[in-house]
Amino acid sequence: MNHLFLFLRRVLIVFLVGTFISVSTFTGQAVADGDTPIPFVDECQLVTLEYPFDQGADFSNPTFIDADENSILLDATLESFELQVDDETAESYDGYIYEATATELQEPYDVETFDPAYNPPVITVSVPEPCFLESDVGDRIVCLQEKSSIDGTPYSLIDLTLRNNLPVRVQLPGQIPQTKENLENQSQYTNIHYHGFNMSPLLGGDDVLVEVHSNVTPPVGFTPTTTEYPASSFLPGGYYPGDPPGESNKYGSIADYHMGVKIPKVHQSGLFWYHSHAHSLSDTQVLAGLSGGMIIKGSNYYYTILDPTDGIQPNPLQIIGNEPERFSVRQKVMLFKQFTDVVGEGGKRCFPLNDKVNPQITIKPGEVQFWRIANIGADHYLNIALESFTEDGQGNLIPSFVEPNGHPNFYILARDADFVKQPVATNSVLLPPATRVEVLVVGGDPDSTYHLVSDLKTDLAGDEKDHWASGAPGNDRSYVLATVNVEDTDTVCYQTAAGGDLRLGAICPGIQTLNNYILNQEAVESDKLLPTPDTLASLSECGPGSARIADLLKTYRKRVGKKGQDDEKTQQLKNLAKKYHMSFKSLLDLLDSSLCITPGDAYSDPLTQKRYFYFTSGDGKFFLTAFNDEQSAPPSFQGQVYNGNRIDKISAVGDIEEWHLVNATTAAHVFHIHQLDFLVTEVILPEDPCSGLLPGTDICTYNNYRIVPEDYDLQFCQSGAELPDGTSDGYRCQLETQGYRDVINLPGNSITTIRIPFVNPFITGIFVYHCHILNHEDRGMMHNLKVANPKSYKLEDMLTLKEATRILIDLIRPRPLP
Numbered sequence: 001m002n003h004l005f006l007f008l009r010r011v012l013i014v015f016l017v018g019t020f021i022s023v024s025t026f027t028g029q030a031v032a033d034g035d036t037p038i039p040f041v042d043e044c045q046l047v048t049l050e051y052p053f054d055q056g057a058d059f060s061n062p063t064f065i066d067a068d069e070n071s072i073l074l075d076a077t078l079e080s081f082e083l084q085v086d087d088e089t090a091e092s093y094d095g096y097i098y099e100a101t102a103t104e105l106q107e108p109y110d111v112e113t114f115d116p117a118y119n120p121p122v123i124t125v126s127v128p129e130p131c132f133l134e135s136d137v138g139d140r141i142v143c144l145q146e147k148s149s150i151d152g153t154p155y156s157l158i159d160l161t162l163r164n165n166l167p168v169r170v171q172l173p174g175q176i177p178q179t180k181e182n183l184e185n186q187s188q189y190t191n192i193h194y195h196g197f198n199m200s201p202l203l204g205g206d207d208v209l210v211e212v213h214s215n216v217t218p219p220v221g222f223t224p225t226t227t228e229y230p231a232s233s234f235l236p237g238g239y240y241p242g243d244p245p246g247e248s249n250k251y252g253s254i255a256d257y258h259m260g261v262k263i264p265k266v267h268q269s270g271l272f273w274y275h276s277h278a279h280s281l282s283d284t285q286v287l288a289g290l291s292g293g294m295i296i297k298g299s300n301y302y303y304t305i306l307d308p309t310d311g312i313q314p315n316p317l318q319i320i321g322n323e324p325e326r327f328s329v330r331q332k333v334m335l336f337k338q339f340t341d342v343v344g345e346g347g348k349r350c351f352p353l354n355d356k357v358n359p360q361i362t363i364k365p366g367e368v369q370f371w372r373i374a375n376i377g378a379d380h381y382l383n384i385a386l387e388s389f390t391e392d393g394q395g396n397l398i399p400s401f402v403e404p405n406g407h408p409n410f411y412i413l414a415r416d417a418d419f420v421k422q423p424v425a426t427n428s429v430l431l432p433p434a435t436r437v438e439v440l441v442v443g444g445d446p447d448s449t450y451h452l453v454s455d456l457k458t459d460l461a462g463d464e465k466d467h468w469a470s471g472a473p474g475n476d477r478s479y480v481l482a483t484v485n486v487e488d489t490d491t492v493c494y495q496t497a498a499g500g501d502l503r504l505g506a507i508c509p510g511i512q513t514l515n516n517y518i519l520n521q522e523a524v525e526s527d528k529l530l531p532t533p534d535t536l537a538s539l540s541e542c543g544p545g546s547a548r549i550a551d552l553l554k555t556y557r558k559r560v561g562k563k564g565q566d567d568e569k570t571q572q573l574k575n576l577a578k579k580y581h582m583s584f585k586s587l588l589d590l591l592d593s594s595l596c597i598t599p600g601d602a603y604s605d606p607l608t609q610k611r612y613f614y615f616t617s618g619d620g621k622f623f624l625t626a627f628n629d630e631q632s633a634p635p636s637f638q639g640q641v642y643n644g645n646r647i648d649k650i651s652a653v654g655d656i657e658e659w660h661l662v663n664a665t666t667a668a669h670v671f672h673i674h675q676l677d678f679l680v681t682e683v684i685l686p687e688d689p690c691s692g693l694l695p696g697t698d699i700c701t702y703n704n705y706r707i708v709p710e711d712y713d714l715q716f717c718q719s720g721a722e723l724p725d726g727t728s729d730g731y732r733c734q735l736e737t738q739g740y741r742d743v744i745n746l747p748g749n750s751i752t753t754i755r756i757p758f759v760n761p762f763i764t765g766i767f768v769y770h771c772h773i774l775n776h777e778d779r780g781m782m783h784n785l786k787v788a789n790p791k792s793y794k795l796e797d798m799l800t801l802k803e804a805t806r807i808l809i810d811l812i813r814p815r816p817l818p
C-alpha cells in the first residue's frame with residue numbers, strides 16, 4: 001500500500017496547490033482591504049517586515065552566464081537553496097532547481113559551478129551583427145541574406161545540456177528489475193522551453209514535446225517506507241543493464257539532453273526566460289524552482305536612447321559597473337518568481353525578487369535606469385507600481401503613485417522582449433505569469449524612499465485595469481516587493497548624444513525636458529523579420545484573386561496622367577521584380593497576399609481557417625477548442641484536453657491569421673504561443689474600461705494599450721457587444737497598435753483579437769500554444785500547432801515577403817520608395 005500512499009500524497013499536494021490558487025483571490029483581497037498596507041505575505045515563514053520596510057538586503061542583479069563564452073549545464077535536481085530575508089538572515093528551503101555549471105569554450109576550459117539558487121543564473125547570448133539598413137530595399141535583402149542564414153554563416157549559439165536528476169515520481173513496491181524501460185516509467189520527466197524565442201524546434205532546441213527522463217537510479221530493493229523522498233535514497237547516474245547501482249554513472253550520465261540552440265542574427269533582442277514545460281508536471285516543477293532568465297543582447301539597436309554612444313549621456317559622466325551588456329544607463333534585471341513550497345510543507349508562497357525579500361534598490365536623484373522585469377513564476381499575476389505611503393492623521397497609510405519629478409513611474413520600451421513603437425508612459429504594469437516588461441525609470445527626490453508594490457492575486461479578471469487611481473476602492477496593490485531608496489546626492493543631469501541639455505525640474509537646465517525626450521523616442525524596429533505592427537494592423541481579409549495592388553497602382557497612374565507611361569512606383573516595382581527574377585504579376589500577387597490576414601494562396605491548409613479559440617473549464621480540467629467560424633455560444637460539450645499526439649492546427653509559412661481568443665470562463669486565462677509573436681488589436685470586455693472618460697479630453701487605456709475611440713464625440717468603446725456568456729452587455733474596444741507580444745491576459749468573459757504573422761522563415765515544425773497559468777496548462781489547456789513551409793525552404797522567398805510588407809507601407813502611405 002505504500003506506493004499508493006505516496007502517489008495519493010503527491011496527488012493531494014497537487015490538489016492542495018490547485019485549491020490554494022483558486023481561493024487566494026479572496027485571500028489577497030481580504031488581507032489588503034484593511035487600512036494599513038500589508039508589507040508582505042508571510043506564507044513562506046519569512047520574517048514579516050514592518051513599515052518603513054527598510055530591513056531588506058541590498059538589491060543585486062542576478063548571476064549571469066555568458067553563452068558566447070561557455071557551454072552550460074543545467075542540472076535539474078532536488079536541492080536546498082536560500083531566500084535572503086535581510087543582510088544577515090537567509091531562510092533555507094527545498095525545491096527542484098537548476099544547478100548551473102559553466103565550462104569555458106576556449107582554453108583553459110575552466111569550469112565554474114554556481115551555488116544552488118531559486119533563480120538560477122541568467123543566460124546571456126549576443127546577436128553581434130544585427131542587420132539594420134535603413135535606406136535601400138535591395139541592400140536590406142542582401143544584408144539579411146548574408147547575416148541571417150543559419151547555414152553557411154555564423155549564428156549565435158547556446159550550447160546547453162539539461163540533466164534530469166529529479167527524484168522518481170512513484171516507486172513500485174518491492175524490487176524492481178532495473179531495466180531502462182522500468183526506470184523511465186518510474187521517472188519524473190522534464191524538459192526546457194526558451195520562452196519567447198522565435199526559432200524552430202527543428203533548429204536544435206526548444207522542443208517541449210521532448211521528455212528527458214530522470215537520471216536517478218533507485219537503490220536495489222528500494223521500498224518507500226516513509227512519506228518523504230530523501231535525496232540520499234536515490235543514486236546518481238542512469239542505469240545500464242549489468243551496472244551495479246551506484247556505479248552506473250561510471251560512463252557518464254545516460255539521460256542528458258544536449259541542445260545547440262542556433263539563434264539567427266535576425267532574432268530580436270530583450271529579456272526572455274526558460275522553464276520546465278513537462279506537460280502535467282510543469283506547474284509543480286516551476287513552482288518548485290525550474291525557471292530562470294535569459295537575455296539576447298542588442299536592445300540598444302532597437303532604442304538608441306540605450307546606446308552607449310548614441311544614447312543619453314549623464315553630465316558629469318557616471319561610472320557603470322560590470323553588466324552583462326553595455327548600455328548608456330545602468331540596468332537592473334529583476335526576476336520575480338512566485339515561490340511555493342511544493343517539495344517541503346506544501347502550499348506556502350511568497351514573491352522574492354532575485355531570491356531576496358524586499359531588496360533595497362538605490363538610484364540617484366534624476367538618474368535614468370533600465371529595469372528589465374519578468375514574472376517567471378507559474379500561476380500568479382503581478383501588477384507592479386511605484387507607490388509611497390502617507391499618514392492621514394488617524395494612523396491610516398494612504399498609498400499614492402510616486403510619479404518621480406512629476407512624471408509617470410515607468411516608460412515602457414519593450415513587452416515580452418518585443419519593442420513598442422514608442423515608449424509608453426504608465427504608472428503600473430500588469431504582469432501575468434510569463435510576461436516581461438522593460439522600462440526606463442527616473443530617480444525621484446534626493447533622500448526619498450518609495451516602494452515597488454503589487455497585488456498578489458492569481459486572477460485579476462475583474463479589475464486589472466492599469467488606470468487604477470491609487471488609493472481608490474479596489475486598489476489592493478499593497479504588497480511591498482522592493483524598496484527604492486533615492487540617494488542623498490546631486491541630481492544626475494543628462495545630455496543627448498549631440499550635446500543638448502535635457503531639463504529636469506529646477507536642477508537640470510535645458511530646452512527639451514528629459515520626459516519629452518524619452519517619449520519622443522521611436523523604436524528602430526519592432527521585429528527584424530515581421531511586418532511592422534502598423535502594416536500588420538492595416539491588413540484586411542481577402543481571398544484568392546485579390547487585385548488591390550494593381551488597383552492601387554492604377555490610381556497612381558491616373559495621377560501621373562500620361563498614357564503608356566509608368567509612374568515612379570510602378571517603375572520601381574518593375575525594377576524590383578526584375579532584380580529578383582519575378583514577373584511583374586507575381587510580384588503584384590505577392591504584394592496582394594501580403595495584404596491579407598487570411599491566407600489567399602494555394603499553399604494554405606483549410607485548417608488555417610479555424611480561427612476561433614474557446615477557453616472553457618469543468619470538472620477540474622481546462623479545455624481549448626478551435627473552430628472555423630464564430631460560434632453562437634461557447635461549446636456546450638466539455639471539449640478535449642491536450643493530447644500530445646494530436647495536431648490541432650496547421651499553418652503555412654506566409655500565412656497571416658487573425659485569432660479570436662474567447663474566454664468563456666469567469667476566471668482569467670493567459671494566452672501564450674511558442675516561437676511566434678502576435679499583435680493585439682481588439683478586446684470585448686464585460687466592463688467598460690473607459691467608464692466616465694471623455695474621448696478628445698481623456699486618455700483611456702487597457703493593459704497599457706491606448707484605446708482608439710470609436711467616435712470622438714461619444715465613446716471610446718462600443719457598447720452592446722456580445723460576450724461569451726451570451727449577453728450583449730460587452731464593450732468592444734479597438735487598441736492602438738503598439739508592438740508584438742508573446743503573452744496576453746484574457747480576462748474572464750472576454751474576447752481578445754490577435755494577429756499572428758507566420759512569415760518568419762526560421763519557424764516551422766510542431767510546437768504549442770496554451771494557457772500560461774501552468775496549473776491550467778497541466779490540466780489540458782494546450783494545443784499542438786504545426787507550421788509547414790510547403791512552398792520551399794528558401795530564405796529568399798520569405799525575405800521578399802518581408803520586403804513586400806515594407807513596400808506596402810510605401811504604397812499605402814503616399815511617399816516615394818527608397
Ligand SMILES: [Cu+2]
Nearest residue numbers: 669771773776
Ligand atoms: Cu488558464
